[in-house]
Amino acid sequence: MGSSNGGILSYKRVLILILFLILVSPIFGVFLADMIGYHEPLDVAAEILGLKDLTEKSNWTPFIGYTVPGLPLEIGYVVAGFIGVGIILGVGFIADRFIKRRHN
């Protein structure tokens, strides 16, 4: 696991695991989901009850549902994973630099 003072990159094993999880994620999130006709449980309930899911009508992001415009679903899912992880680690990296600067 990570050392106490090496920053985000010191968690190499976890970062490799995250990379692995993203690369295999389309198997679960796209292929198998298509195979069994998967929908979110709350979406299924809403459809049965005639509730309006406003997600698509009120959408603000090009990456809705972990898709990337212009890319096939499987590749888009992987790219979306990298985008999400990149944003989280990027924010962490900036916050880390900020804290280090304040402490110095």
Place this chain on the structure above:
Amino acid sequence: MHIPDGYLDIATAATTYAIFMIYGGYVLRKVKGKLTSENISLISVLAAGIFASQMLNWPIPGGTSLHFVGGGLVGIMLGPWLGFLVMTIVLLVQCLVFHDGGITALGANATNMAIIDVVVGYLIYRSLIKVFDVKRTGQTAAAFFAGWLGTVISGAACGLEIGYSHLFPYGFTITVPVMAGWHAVLGIIEGFITALVVIYLTNRAPHLIYSGRRD
């Protein structure tokens, strides 16, 4: 468990946003001036790991799926304050970047997964460790129950919110038992993964299990 837009009425959305904001404000006061570079690295790596693991939906024939939520595990590792920050980061990215969970339901989703799941996981683990033994078997069982019960109670809270909302045709006398029962089954996998990770950390990196020193 991510509630989309259109499910919660104004009163439910506002109430859950208020809970999220008040608890979040309290957490920020608790951690103010105590965040170290080490903590921030751990928070962001854990958040990235939870985000990636939530992308692995394991579909179940019949049209639903299992996926790891992670709130209980985060509570065990980081405690209720830093654990809240981890899950909030994950939920914000899921909602704002991928529209996974509605913006009107962000308060409810955060209440369920960043507050209830984390706090329940933390409290159950710490209580069981204290009451029973602290050896490996006890830790494994405590981690399992922490992960499982965190999922069940946050699922029940989700049921309470959609049942209380006037937009949902069934009341909470129906939605709470349905959601709690469903998550009692799904939570077995959550408990199993939580226990596996805690065993691994206990052996390889025991300093990553929360002891109260981190915040």
